[in-house]
Amino acid sequence: MNFNMTDPNQIITSNETLPRGKAVIEIKDLYKSFGNNHVLNGFNMTLMEGENLVVMGKSGSGKSVMIKCLVGLVKPDRGTVKVLGKEINALDQKTLDELRSDIGFLFQGSALYDSMTVRENLEFPMRRHKEKLGAVTDTEPLVREALENVGLAHTMDLMPVELSGGMKRRVALARTLILKPKVILYDEPTSGLDPITSKEIIELMRSIQKKYGTSSLIITHDVDCARVISERMILLVDGINYAEGTYSQLSQSTDPKVDAFFKK
C-alpha cells in the first residue's frame, strides 16, 4: 500500500497559527434528547491541537449524536460546542459552511454518493469551497493526490458499488482529506471491516496524523483500535464523560462500568 504523501506544508497551511496546547474542540455540558430518550446528559470533552482522542461507548450510547453536534448536523438541547474557537450553534449558514471545510468528517458507513464515480465523489466537497483552494481550477491533480494518499489512484473512474467495504472507507477518507481539514472526526472508522482491513485503516489514520499534525477525534467501540491510536480516551457512559485517561490507565480501572469495555 502506498502511504507516502507529498509536501506536508502544502496540506496543512494554517495549523501553525494554532499554538500547541490549544483546544480545537470544546464541548461543555452537552444535552440531547429524542423524545423520552435522553441520549446525552451533560457531556464534556476537550480535544487539544494535534491530539488523537478516542471516545468509546456502547452501541446506542450517543457517540454519533455527539460527533454530529460538532458539525451542526444535530442541534443540542443545551450546552456549548466550540470548534476551532467558534461556537457552532451561533453561526450563520455561510460561516458554518466555511468552518465545516476545516473539519473532516468520516462517516460510520463511508457515505459515498452512490450515483457518482469515485472522482466525482472527491470533487464534490470542492464545488462550494473554491475560495479555500485558491486559484485551483483543475481539480484532477488534487483528486489524484488524495487517492494516492490512500493507495487507490486506480479506482478513480469506478462507481462506489464496484468497491469493497475497505476500499470504500479509504475513498471516504480521501474525500475527507481533500479540503485539507485541521480537525478530522472519525465516526467508527473500523466498523464493519475485517481485522486486517481495520488495521490498514488505522495505519492510514496514523500516517495522516503524523505527517500533517491534524487533530483527530476518533469514535469507536473497537478496543484494539483505541489501544493503537489513542493518546487519551474518554468513555461515554449514560450520556456523560464517565471516565478519562490513557488506554493503560483505563484498562487497569476496577470500576465495573469501565472494566466492561476492556473485558474480552
Next chain:
Amino acid sequence: MGNTSTLFKGLKEFFIEIGDLSNFATRFFKEVLKPPFEFKELMRQCYQMGNRSLVLVTITGFIIGLVLTLQSRPTLIQFGAVSWMPNMVGISIVREIGPVITALICAGRIASGIGAELGSMRVTEQIDAMEVSGTNPFKYLVITRIMATTLMIPILVIYGDLVALYGSALVENLKGDVSFQLYFNTVFDALSFSDLVPATIKSFFFGFAIGLVGCFKGYYSKKGTAGVGVAANTAVVMASLLLFVIDFIAVFISDIFYEL
C-alpha cells in the same frame, strides 16, 4: 370503542402528515428562487426521468388508445356514430385519460424511485455528508427533483396523448378504413383550446405532486433498510392519492369555466 380510538389516531396521523407535507412544500417555494441554482443536476434529473419513463408511457399510452377504441366501436356502430370516434377518443384522452394514466404510471415509476433513492441516501448518511461538505442537500437533491418532475410530467403527458391517439388511429385505420391523416385532422378539429389548457395546467400540478411526495418520503426516511422500502412504497400510495385529489379539484374548476 377500540375502533373509534384507532380511527381517531389514524385521522390524527393523516393530518399531521398533510401538515408536514405542506411545510415541505413551503420550504420548496422559499428556497427555489434563492441562488445557488443547481442547473446541471436539474438537467441530469430531467433526462433521467424522461428516459426511465419513456418506454412505460409508450406502452401504456398505445394500449389505452387501442383498447378504448376497440371497446367503443360496437356501441358507436350501433348508434351509427362511428365517424365520431376521433372526437370522442381524442377528447377523452386529452382531457382526462392521458394525463391521469401517464401521471399514475410516473407516480409508480418516478415517485417510488425518488423515495428509494433519497431514502437510501438518508439512511447511509449521504445527505449528512453533503451538508457537511457545504452543499445544501435540500437544494441539490429536493429542489432539482421537484422541478424536474414538474417540467417532465407535462411533456410525458403530451407524448402519451399522442401515442394513445396513434393507437386509436391504428384501430380505425385497420377496422374502419380511416386514413391516419383524416383521423388526426378530425381529432385536432375537435379539440379546442379549452381542452388543452386545463389538461396541461393539471399535468404541471401532477408533476409537482409526484416530485414533492417522492422527495418528502425519501428525505425524511426512517433509519434502517426497512425505512427505504417504506419510503418508496408510501411515496407511490400518497402520490397516487394526491393525483386523484388534484384531478377532482381540476375537473371541478374547469367545469365552472365551461359553464360560463
